Every structure is written in structure tokens, then in C-alpha cells.
Amino acid sequence: PHILTLHGPNLNLLGRREPQHYGQSTLAQIDAALQAQAQTWGWKLRCLQSNAEHELVDAVQAAAEQGVDYLIINPAAFTHTSVALRDALSAVAIPFIEVHLSNIHAREPFRRHSYFSDLAQGSIVGLGPDGYTLALEAIRRRLSA
Numbered sequence: 001p002h003i004l005t006l007h008g009p010n011l012n013l014l015g016r017r018e019p020q021h022y023g024q025s026t027l028a029q030i031d032a033a034l035q036a037q038a039q040t041w042g043w044k045l046r047c048l049q050s051n052a053e054h055e056l057v058d059a060v061q062a063a064a065e066q067g068v069d070y071l072i073i074n075p076a077a078f079t080h081t082s083v084a085l086r087d088a089l090s091a092v093a094i095p096f097i098e099v100h101l102s103n104i105h106a107r108e109p110f111r112r113h114s115y116f117s118d119l120a121q122g123s124i125v126g127l128g129p130d131g132y133t134l135a136l137e138a139i140r141r142r143l144s145a
């Protein structure tokens with residue numbers, strides 16, 4: 001299997017960005033944990049972070065041509081704003097799991113709505129970096145079911 005992990009805007013700052021919400025782990029550490037897990041299964045896993053909406057849209061479109069089987073995505077602030085990224089995921093119809101480090105339901109009201117949750121196979125929120133590895137484990141179970 002071929003997995004693509006997408007991280008939205010400002011997630012490059014993880015580790016020093018509002019640690020009370022997002023914890024101490026860096027994005028490099030999160031990606032390394034996913035890579036390690038994927039490697040033990042012999043899976044291909046790629047990670048991309050972008051602050052630019054169009055780059056994430058392009059990556060989703062390209063994923064279809066690259067034969068990506070599953071996406072893990074934390075759209076970050078685009079969660080609450082981006083019809084364009086939602087439409088891209090809808091267009092390619094690659095199954096995906098939505099991850100948020102923080103519990104978006106326990107913060108400002110504007111974070112409660114996600115343009116992605118109804119399309120996602122599932123959403124994991126509030127569990128910090130574990131959300132990503134739990135998402136990968138959920139994908140493993142689904143692909144072997």
C-alpha cells in the first residue's frame with residue numbers, strides 16, 4: 001500500500017507553536033514515527049506539509065495518478081475554510097482519515113465545523129501525535145479486512 005500524509009498550514013511550526021494546544025513534538029518527529037511504522041509493514045508512506053492551499057489541492061490531485069491508496073490529512077486552518085481542498089478529496093475519491101492534534105470541539109466555536117469530516121472515513125481529534133499513528137493503524141486494519 002501507498003499512503004500519503006498531508007499537513008496543512010503552520011504545522012511546520014509544531015514543537016514551538018502553542019504547545020498547550022499542539023504539544024512538544026515536531027512535525028519531523030511525527031513523520032518519522034509514521035515512516036517507522038510503515039516501514040515495518042513494508043508500506044510506502046510519503047509526507048507533505050504546505051502552507052499553501054493550492055499545493056495541497058495539487059498534491060491530492062496528483063495522489064490519484066500516483067496510485068495512493070489512502071490519505072491521512074490534517075488540513076489545519078483549512079479544515080474550517082477550504083471548500084477547494086474538500087472538493088479535491090471528493091473528486092479523487094481516495095479514502096482518507098482526518099486528524100487534529102487538538103480537540104477542535106473544546107476550543108473556539110469556529111473550530112467545531114470541519115469541511116472534511118463528512119467525507120472522511122473517520123476523524124481523530126485531541127490525541128496529539130498519537131492521532132497520526134492511530135490513523136495509520138486504522139488504515140492497516142481496513143486494508144486487511
Ligand code: DQA
Pocket residue numbers: 009010011074075076077078079099100101102103104111
Ligand atoms: C489543528 C486544529 C485547527 O483548528 C488549527 O487551525 C490547526 C491545527 C489541529 O491539529 O489541532 O492549525 O488542525
